[in-house]
Amino acid sequence: MTSLLLIALSWLGAEPASQPVTEKPEVVVYTALDRIFSEPILQEFEKQTGIKVLAVYDTESTKTIGLTNKIRAEKERPRCDVFWNNEIVNTVRLKEEGLLQPCRPPNAEYYPAEFRDADGFWYGFAARARVLIVNTKLVAEGEEPKSIFDLTDPKWKGKVGIAKPMLGTTASQVACLFAALDEQRAVRWLDDLKANDIRILGGNKLCAEAVGQGILSCALTDTDDALIEIESGSPVRIVYLDTGPDQIGTLFIPNTLAVIKNCPHPRAAEQMINYLLSAEVEARLAAGPSAQIPLRRDFTGACKVKTPNEVSAMKVDFSRAAACFEQSARYIEERFLK
16 A cells, blocks of 8 residues: 555655654764773763764874864864863863853762862863872882972982873873962972973873883873883882872872763763763773772772872862963973973
8 A cells, every 4th residue: 555655646746755764873972081991981881872982082192182172173063972081171171162061961960079060061080190100129118209399309310201291181280280389389390390301201101111111210190001010010109299288289180071062962972971970980990901090979999099088189270270271381382392
């Protein structure tokens, strides 16, 4: 009967009503967290929800900045739904530029207020700490620097490394210092590091490896890269800096999640963010090789590295740090790297 009706309609020059097309839902995520760590999480989300995940990963050499600039370039016609950043300052900058839109995932309520935007534009989870990795064969127990300010001591001249502070968590750390300290003190610290012949490398992983190989005595890096060196058998240990009562504290930098303004798949984006903020994902990232530090208040599992509950954490206004980013980056480019 249906075939005869279609034939009759064609004889009369009429077009049959179009049939509804059911498309498989999808979500586009840009992620700066290393692919080896983020991809299995995204694959599990796809498996559990049936939502096809189209992922774009960043590279070690352009961490965060590459994807942030890609989002800016696409602002007139966004392609990204979810930005999974491996730090926070550039995410806040995107909010200030009007490139994010708010969402209210139910799992967000389990996170401390300091790690989520009050207006729902971004959410922090799975943090890393900025630490010092120290070669145990070159630096005796108890003789290592205890503060970032100790790195300017002449005894460490030419022996300390730092990732190029224009990218990733190193750039975020500098912006946070500009926000937490007065500008003059932050600039003086950087000037003193430069005068002390600090070694500038291409990334945090390279810093950790240089210390593990004995090329450097110590270096600023993230807990995930330091832990990889420890678990590979390198003669290194982690030092949490500035944890004394009169010191500024260890900086903890969360991964952040945000929905891009006018993105193609906003519902799937919020569903993904809610999944990534789940206890299941926090536990998986904490137990995995990257040893991300869980921030959920209800987390009760084990963590391979110290958390803000165990060491004094640096108090940071991340909105102010984002506002200081251009200023700190300009100083780095015009003076520190010259």
